[in-house]
Amino acid sequence: AQSVSQHNHHVILSEAASLELGCNYSYGGTVNLFWYVQYPGQHLQLLLKYFSGDPLVKGIKGFEAEFIKSKFSFNLRKPSVQWSDTAEYFCAVITYGNNRLAFGKGNQVVVIP
Amino acid sequence: GAGVSQSPSNKVTEKGKDVELRCDPISGHTALYWYRQSLGQGLEFLIYFQGNSAPDKSGLPSDRFSAERTGGSVSTLTIQRTQQEDSAVYLCASSPEGNQPQHFGDGTRLSIL
Numbered sequence: 001a002q003s004v005s006q007h008n009h010h011v012i013l014s015e016a017a018s019l020e021l022g023c024n025y026s027y028g029g030t031v032n033l034f035w036y037v038q039y040p041g042q043h044l045q046l047l048l049k050y051f052s053g054d055p056l057v058k059g060i061k062g063f064e065a066e067f068i069k070s071k072f073s074f075n076l077r078k079p080s081v082q083w084s085d086t087a088e089y090f091c092a093v094i095t096y097g098n099n100r101l102a103f104g105k106g107n108q109v110v111v112i113p
Numbered sequence: 114g115a116g117v118s119q120s121p122s123n124k125v126t127e128k129g130k131d132v133e134l135r136c137d138p139i140s141g142h143t144a145l146y147w148y149r150q151s152l153g154q155g156l157e158f159l160i161y162f163q164g165n166s167a168p169d170k171s172g173l174p175s176d177r178f179s180a181e182r183t184g185g186s187v188s189t190l191t192i193q194r195t196q197q198e199d200s201a202v203y204l205c206a207s208s209p210e211g212n213q214p215q216h217f218g219d220g221t222r223l224s225i226l
Contacts, residue, residue, distance in 0.1 A: 032212055044217040090156065099144065099211035100172065103156035
């Protein structure tokens with residue numbers, strides 16, 4: 001079964017700092033990749049996705065992620081965070097022929113004003 | 114437009130009781146998923162419905178768990194003889210087709226006393 005790894009579960013940073021969250025998956029076949037965000041008290045929302053094409057994908061709120069196939073990675077980045085980016089971020093993978101999402105454990109990000 | 118609707122939002126029950134959780138997906142979405150979110154386990158896949166096909170039940174943790182999807186729309190997740198380890202947030206998601214981004218509901222927070 002595929003697995004998804006996210007490191008540094010708790011991240012604390014100041015406004016305007018840059019954010020990078022790592023995501024690695026263990027599956028050698030075709031994958032669709034996602035980052036979801038859960039703001040306090042809200043449901044999971046799609047931040048961005050990669051299906052094919054340009055490995056650098058841009059999502060909402062200034063987030064972007066880069067798919068590096070050789071490293072089985074899909075890291076999330078934002079150059080300058082805001083207080084409103086305080087949330088939990090989940091990386092998720094769907095493998096070809098298997099439509100369930102496999103989630104990482106999540107990164108709890110706290111942005112200090 | 115209307116998103117994925119789940120009810121109840123909170124459920125507290127005694128160990129050994131049966132519970133039913135309801136999910137109303139986005140209109141027109143053929144794929145419906147149930148996940149469980151708990152401390153220490155993260156987000157786990159439970160079951161997946163796609164149109165009229167037989168559901169993928171491979172994520173159900175025990176035979177106390179079952180789910181139905183009537184008329185290709187509303188789904189009910191039933192947990193019989195609840196145990197304390199069943200305490201979690203149960204999330205429902207839907208998507209237009211199997212490998213498309215999933216839209217999540219707010220979840221049902223289940224607490225077993």
